[in-house]
Amino acid sequence: MSDRPIGIFDSGIGGTSIWREINRLLPKESTIYLADSKNAPYGEKTQAQILELSIKNVEFLINKGCKIIVVACNTATTNAIKELRASYTIPLIGIEPAIKPAALHTKSKTVGVLATKGTLSSALFNSTSELHANGIKVLEQEGTGLVALIEEGKLYSDQTKELLQRYLKPMLKEGIDQLVLGCTHYPYLIPLLKDILADEVEIIDSGDGVARRTLAVLEQHQLKVGASKTTVEHQFYTNVNPEVLKTFLSDVNGCYRVDYLDF
Known part of the structure; x- marks a missing residue:
C-alpha cells in the first residue's frame, strides 16, 4: 500500500x-x-x-x-x-494509438488514425500497426495545428472546425468505420468530430x-x-x-x- x-x-x-x-x-x-x-x-x-x-x-x-x-x-x-x-x-x-481495438471492430476493413507527426513517424506506432492491422487499410492523418488551438482554449473555433473537416473528409470518402484518436488532446474534440463523422463511425481513444x-x-x-x-x-x-x-x-x-x- x-x-x-x-x-x-x-x-x-x-x-x-x-x-x-x-x-x-x-x-x-x-x-x-x-x-x-x-x-x-x-x-x-x-x-x-x-x-x-x-x-x-x-x-x-x-x-x-x-x-x-x-x-x-x-x-x-x-x-x-x-x-x-x-x-x-x-x-x-x-x-499509444488504439490500433488493435479499431482493427478488431472494423467491418469496412478501413480505419482512420488522427495523430501528431511525431506519433505517426515513430517506430513504435509503425510496429504496432503492422502487428495488429494485418489486412486492414489504415489511413493516417497528421492533425497539424489542432494541439495549438486546444492549448489556446479554442475548442469550438471556426479554425478548429475547418481543420477537422479538411482532415476527416478524405477518410470518410475512403469508407472508414473506426477513427482512432492518437493524441490525448483530441478527445476534447469529440463533440465536433461527431458532427462531421457518419453515425456508423466509432471514435476510439486510449483513456x-x-x-x-x-x-x-x-x-x-x-x-x-x-x-x-x-x-x-x-x-x-x-x-x-x-x-x-x-x-x-x-x-x-x-x-x-x-x-x-x-x-
Whole structure:
C-alpha cells in the first residue's frame, strides 16, 4: 500500500483526458499532473528533443514523490518510453494509438488514425500497426495545428472546425468505420468530430485502457492507496497561463489546485 500520488505528464492539457479516466477508476488515489504546455506540441519536435523533455518531466515527478508515472502523451510514449524504462526503476505507463481495438471492430476493413507527426513517424506506432492491422487499410492523418488551438482554449473555433473537416473528409470518402484518436488532446474534440463523422463511425481513444493498465500495475507492485486514507488531493502544474488549464477542469469535483510553475 502507498499513499504517495500517481504522477502524470503530457505536452500540455491534453493528458487531462487520461487523468479523468484514472480518477474515475481510482477515485481514492491522489495525483500530480504536469502540463508542459510551453513546449507543446511534442509531435513537431525531434526524437532527441522529445526524450530530453520526457526525462525532465519524469525527474520532476519523481522528485515530487510519485509512486508511478503515466506518460499521458502518445508522442512521448512512442518516442521515449523505451529509453525511460531503461533509465528508471519507477513503474511507467505509456499510451499509444488504439490500433488493435479499431482493427478488431472494423467491418469496412478501413480505419482512420488522427495523430501528431511525431506519433505517426515513430517506430513504435509503425510496429504496432503492422502487428495488429494485418489486412486492414489504415489511413493516417497528421492533425497539424489542432494541439495549438486546444492549448489556446479554442475548442469550438471556426479554425478548429475547418481543420477537422479538411482532415476527416478524405477518410470518410475512403469508407472508414473506426477513427482512432492518437493524441490525448483530441478527445476534447469529440463533440465536433461527431458532427462531421457518419453515425456508423466509432471514435476510439486510449483513456479507459490506460486507466485499467494503471490499476493493474499498482496492484502488481502493491502500490494501491491504503484503505484507511480519507484525503485525496490533486495538484496540477503548468508552465503557461493556469487559467486555460482551469477551464478544462471546471467540472471536476473534489479538492484540486492548479499552479504556474516555471520549468
